[in-house]
Amino acid sequence: MRKKTLHDLKDLKGKIVLVRVDFNVPIENGKVTNNARIVAALPTIEYLIKNEAKVILLSHLGRIKTEEDKKTKSLKSVAMEFTKASTHAINFVAATRGKKVEEAINNMENGSIMMIENTRFEDVKNNILVNYESKNDEKLGKYWASLGDLFVNDAFGTAHRAHASNVGIAKYIKESAIGFLIEKEIKFLHDAISEPKRPFIALLGGAKVSDKINVIDALAKKADKVIIGTAMCYTFHLAMGKKIGKSLAEPEKVDLAKKLMKKYQDKLVIASDSICTKEYKDVKGKVYENIPDDLMGLDIGPKTIKVIKKELKGAKTVIWNGPFGVTEFKNYQEGSKAIAHELINLKDAITIIGGGDSAAMAIKMGIEGKISHISTGGGASMEFLEGKELPGIAAINNIN
Numbered sequence: 001m002r003k004k005t006l007h008d009l010k011d012l013k014g015k016i017v018l019v020r021v022d023f024n025v026p027i028e029n030g031k032v033t034n035n036a037r038i039v040a041a042l043p044t045i046e047y048l049i050k051n052e053a054k055v056i057l058l059s060h061l062g063r064i065k066t067e068e069d070k071k072t073k074s075l076k077s078v079a080m081e082f083t084k085a086s087t088h089a090i091n092f093v094a095a096t097r098g099k100k101v102e103e104a105i106n107n108m109e110n111g112s113i114m115m116i117e118n119t120r121f122e123d124v125k126n127n128i129l130v131n132y133e134s135k136n137d138e139k140l141g142k143y144w145a146s147l148g149d150l151f152v153n154d155a156f157g158t159a160h161r162a163h164a165s166n167v168g169i170a171k172y173i174k175e176s177a178i179g180f181l182i183e184k185e186i187k188f189l190h191d192a193i194s195e196p197k198r199p200f201i202a203l204l205g206g207a208k209v210s211d212k213i214n215v216i217d218a219l220a221k222k223a224d225k226v227i228i229g230t231a232m233c234y235t236f237h238l239a240m241g242k243k244i245g246k247s248l249a250e251p252e253k254v255d256l257a258k259k260l261m262k263k264y265q266d267k268l269v270i271a272s273d274s275i276c277t278k279e280y281k282d283v284k285g286k287v288y289e290n291i292p293d294d295l296m297g298l299d300i301g302p303k304t305i306k307v308i309k310k311e312l313k314g315a316k317t318v319i320w321n322g323p324f325g326v327t328e329f330k331n332y333q334e335g336s337k338a339i340a341h342e343l344i345n346l347k348d349a350i351t352i353i354g355g356g357d358s359a360a361m362a363i364k365m366g367i368e369g370k371i372s373h374i375s376t377g378g379g380a381s382m383e384f385l386e387g388k389e390l391p392g393i394a395a396i397n398n399i400n
C-alpha cells in the first residue's frame with residue numbers, strides 16, 4: 001500500500017490546498033537564524049503554485065503554554081523569511097480561524113500563498129491551556145479541513161504526533177497526500193533499513209538516551225554494527241561497572257542496557273574513552289576511560305575515534321543520529337568532526353543524518369551538501385526507524 005503523493009492530486013488549478021509544513025525554525029530577536037526547514041518545504045509549495053493552486057500554509061512554532069508565549073512565537077517573522085528564501089510573496093494572516101482567515105481565503109488568486117498564525121496558538125484560550133491543536137481536537141481539525149479542497153502533509157518533523165493540523169485535517173478533508181519532503185524522507189529511511197547496502201553502520205550519539213535506547217534494538221536487528229557514543233554510552237558504562245563521574249546517564253535504563261549488550265554482543269560498539277571536564281563549560285578537557293567522580297565526559301576520546309574510523313571503513317549505508325560530543329562547544333567537536341570527515345569520504349555509500357541537533361551540527365561542519373540525506377525530523381526519524389507507524393503519515397489517503 002502506498003500513500004498518495006503530490007503527483008496523485010489532479011486538477012489543481014483554482015483548488016484551495018492546505019499544506020502542513022514544518023516551519024518550527026530557530027528565532028533570535030525576531031529573526032530566523034536557520035531557514036533550512038523553510039527551504040526544505042519549497043519544492044512542494046512551488047509545485048502547487050506552478051499548477052495554479054491556492055496554497056494555505058499551516059505550521060506550529062515552539063510550544064505555547066500561556067498567552068505570554070504568543071508574543072514571541074508568531075509566524076510573522078517566518079513569513080518575512082519565507083519571502084527571502086523563495087521568490088514568492090506570502091499573505092500572512094495573524095489569526096488561526098475566523099472571519100479574517102476566511103475573507104483572506106475568499107480573496108486568493110490562483111497560484112498565490114497565504115499562511116495563518118502558529119497552529120499552537122490554539123493550545124491556549126483566554127490564558128487556559130486547552131491544547132486544541134496538540135491534542136487533536138475534533139472540532140478544530142474539522143474547521144480547518146472545511147477551509148480547503150485538498151490537504152498535503154509535508155511536515156515530517158511532526159509526523160510522529162497526532163495533531164489537529166495534520167491528523168485532524170486529514171480525517172475530514174476529501175482528499176489528502178504527502179508532500180515531496182515527506183516522500184523523500186520515507187524513501188531514504190525506508191530504503192536504508194529495508195534493503196540496506198552493506199556494511200550498514202548506525203551511529204547513535206546525543207543526549208536523549210530514553211528517546212533512542214529503543215531504537216538501538218530496532219537498528220541492531222538490521223545493521224551490521226551499532227556504534228554508541230557520548231552521553232548515550234554512559235548508561236552502558238554503568239551497566240559494565242565503569243565509573244562515569246558526573247556524566248549524563250539514565251541509571252533506570254541500566255538493566256535494558258545490560259540486556260542489549262548481551263543480545264547484540266557482536267554488533268554493539270560502545271565508546272570507551274571520553275574527554276572530560278569539571279563543569280559543563282567550553283574549556284579544554286582531559287581523556288579518561290574511567291571518569292573520576294568530579295568530572296563529566298563531553299566528547300569521545302582518541303581511542304574511540306580510532307575504533308569508529310575502522311568500523312566505518314568501506315561502509316555502504318550509514319545512519320547517524322545525535323552528535324558525538326557537545327558540538328556547541330569548540331573544545332568538544334573533535335569526535336563529531338572525525339566522524340563527519342569519514343562519512344563524506346566514503347565511496348558509493350548512502351549516508352543519512354537525522355534529527356534537529358544533528359542537522360545543525362552537519363551544517364556547522366559544512367558537510368550538508370556531501371551527505372545523501374539530512375532528515376528534518378529527529379523524533380519522527382527515530383520512530384520511523386523503530387518501525388512505528390507515524391500518525392501524520394498514516395492519516396493520509398492510500399492509493400488503492
Ligand code: AMP
Nearest residue numbers: 206207208230231297298322325326357
Ligand atoms: P539529541 O537531541 O539527543 O540528539 O542530543 C543532542 C545534544 O546532546 C546536543 O545539544 C549536544 O550538546 C548534547 N550532548 C552530546 N554529548 C553530550 C555529553 N557527553 N554530555 C551532555 N550533552 C551532550
